[in-house]
Amino acid sequence: MALSSHTLDRYIAGQSPLHMLDARVKLSLTLAYILALALLPPGTWLLTALAASLLWAAVHWSQVGLRTILVRAFVALPFALVAVTLVFSVPGQPIFSLPLGPWVLTASDTGLVRFASIVLKSWLSVQAALLLTATTHFTQVLYALRALRLPTLLVAILSFAYRYLFVMIDEAQRMLRARACRSAEVAGQRSGGSLVWRATVVGQMVGTLFVRSYERSERIYVAMLARGFTGELRMLNPRTLTQREQGILLVGLATLAGLVLIAYVV
Amino acid sequence: MWNTHLLLPLGMHIPDGFLSVPVALAWWVLTVIAVGFALRQVGTTLHEHQIPLMGVMAAFIFAAQMLNFPVMGGTSGHLLGGALAALLLGPWAAVLVMACVVALQALLFQDGGLLALGANIFNMGVATALIGAYVGAPLLRMLGGQRWGLVLVGFATAWLSVMVAATLTSMQLVLSGLSAAVVFPAMLFVHLFIGVGEGLITVAALGFVLTTRPDLVTTMASYLNPATMQRPLDRRSVLGVTGGGLMFAVGAALLSPLASGDPDGLERVAEDQGFLDRALDPFFNLLPDYTLPGLDGPISTIIAGLIGLFIVFGLVYGLTLLLRGRNQERV
Structure with missing residues (x-):
């Protein structure tokens, strides 16, 4: 069972309008959406709901399936545990008290609102990022990053990293499997050595992986030379956006800007 | 999966x-x-x-x-x-x-x-x-x-x-x-x-x-x-360690007052409940509340932070020199 790009990559192939939309438009709108969410003050539930429905409309439009996005978006939620403390730490009207040994934690309404907004915003932001990944192949994301003036060298490193990511992950998985095969475990017997020993074994696996990666990069370089690589990095020049794409981008940005403006003005 | x-x-x-x-x-x-x-x-x-x-x-x-x-x-x-x-x-x-x-x-x-x-x-x-x-x-x-x-x-x-x-x-x-x-x-x-x-x-x-x-x-x-x-110990490596340590120390110290001098929520709760005095007092006796006596405000926090970091850094540096000296004797 090798983990390959098919099981790990979160791109979901499709022909929806959102899949077809230029990656630059999608990337810009995703970033703007996350920024707009972050700018909404805590407790602006109506506007947050509006933002959520915009996103869910886009998810519907993408034919990816709302359930997939919603479920996958829970990955960031463990981090919300950190924010729970806000409920008790932000001063405000007390709602309830929680006796905890000698201490009493008092929940405040302001704290609760802050906590709920953070969790909600974080959940929606992850969904927006997921939607981008699900509808845009990573090579297209790289193309968009290049068009947004990310330096060529970084784009090149990212492309190589993406190309060999799954190869190296497969390599790592094979090493883990080999370790599991070597480590026979007898039920009821203590096994696995000390913690330091186990960490050392993993360290040596990391070392092995490093040497193999290094040697692979040398072979890649030789193969590139054989195909005429001269050390020059060439990228496709980004084409200009069509009027329709420009329109979508402008309407999207204006909507998000309006959302934030309403929050601060009204 | x-x-x-x-x-x-x-x-x-x-x-x-x-x-x-x-x-x-x-x-x-x-x-x-x-x-x-x-x-x-x-x-x-x-x-x-x-x-x-x-x-x-x-x-x-x-x-x-x-x-x-x-x-x-x-x-x-x-x-x-x-x-x-x-x-x-x-x-x-x-x-x-x-x-x-x-x-x-x-x-x-x-x-x-x-x-x-x-x-x-x-x-x-x-x-x-x-x-x-x-x-x-x-x-x-x-x-x-x-x-x-x-x-x-x-x-x-x-x-x-x-x-x-x-x-x-x-x-x-x-x-x-x-x-x-x-x-x-x-x-x-x-x-x-x-x-x-x-x-x-x-x-x-x-x-x-x-x-x-x-x-x-x-x-x-x-x-x-x-x-x-x-x-042997060359100028570059000494400068490297010192510079790296200093950069880290100064950065951390300058940022430390940003970690809010006001009592934050939990501390406030703690003060209200009156258990702050009980909590962790002995650890902070050297530099009470990370400030120096006689100085007020963020400057004091910065100086206290710097002193603390220099002590830690000095210890590490001294230890390294000591170990290195022993090492050379053996060789």
Whole structure:
């Protein structure tokens, strides 16, 4: 069972309008959406709901399936545990008290609102990022990053990293499997050595992986030379956006800007 | 099969929604400066074969983070890799590689937010790599080729890099309004142990590479080169350690008053309940509340922070010199 790009990559192939939309438009709108969410003050539930429905409309439009996005978006939620403390730490009207040994934690309404907004915003932001990944192949994301003036060298490193990511992950998985095969475990017997020993074994696996990666990069370089690589990095020049794409981008940005403006003005 | 959580260092990737916009943007600026500087540094020395090398190295770090070992109760230890990358590749190549790793994690797996990406790259890529290169590498050079020197310094550097990354993460969260009394102890406590795992793995990995392919490492990281390692204490390595330590110390001290002098929520609760006096008093007697008597406000906190850091730094430096002296006597 090798983990390959098919099981790990979160791109979901499709022909929806959102899949077809230029990656630059999608990337810009995703970033703007996350920024707009972050700018909404805590407790602006109506506007947050509006933002959520915009996103869910886009998810519907993408034919990816709302359930997939919603479920996958829970990955960031463990981090919300950190924010729970806000409920008790932000001063405000007390709602309830929680006796905890000698201490009493008092929940405040302001704290609760802050906590709920953070969790909600974080959940929606992850969904927006997921939607981008699900509808845009990573090579297209790289193309968009290049068009947004990310330096060529970084784009090149990212492309190589993406190309060999799954190869190296497969390599790592094979090493883990080999370790599991070597480590026979007898039920009821203590096994696995000390913690330091186990960490050392993993360290040596990391070392092995490093040497193999290094040697692979040398072979890649030789193969590139054989195909005429001269050390020059060439990228496709980004084409200009069509009027329709420009329109979508402008309407999207204006909507998000309006959302934030309403929050601060009204 | 979505077991990508196996790939993730615990609790270090800040998702979107947790950082306030000014904090997120401020760290984006710092990251852009650091990565831009790294690009310029690497650009002047870059051989064309290093382009595929750095890409594959980013994939390597990503995959190496999957190699884990059971610790206890279902948790597992694994590598973050910043310090290791810096020790193997040098500071600026490591910054670029780690920046790409963190960016890939955010873009491909939503591990860490996009608005928070600047902060995440800074914590896990820039800070860890700089500590590996400017604290670890000069110390290794000073200790000169001894196996135990590699073990000691490799471990300490890797551990420190994790702690600094955790401190930076906590700081950003606190600046965004989360309670310092909860975030700092929780993050630092968890990462005390994650750091130990990081240290053990880093040391073993370095040892393995030095044993099997010494040629490969020494071309990239001259301080691991036996020829240069036997050199007596040179000006460059002293400057390196001192500069690196100072940079870290001054940075941390200048930022410390930002961690809010006002009693935050939990402290307030604590004051109300009257148990603050009972809590943790003996530990802070040396520099009460991290301030100096007779001085007020943030200046005092900064000075107190600097004194504390200089003491720690001096101890490490003295210990290194001492060990090095003993080592030379034996030779």
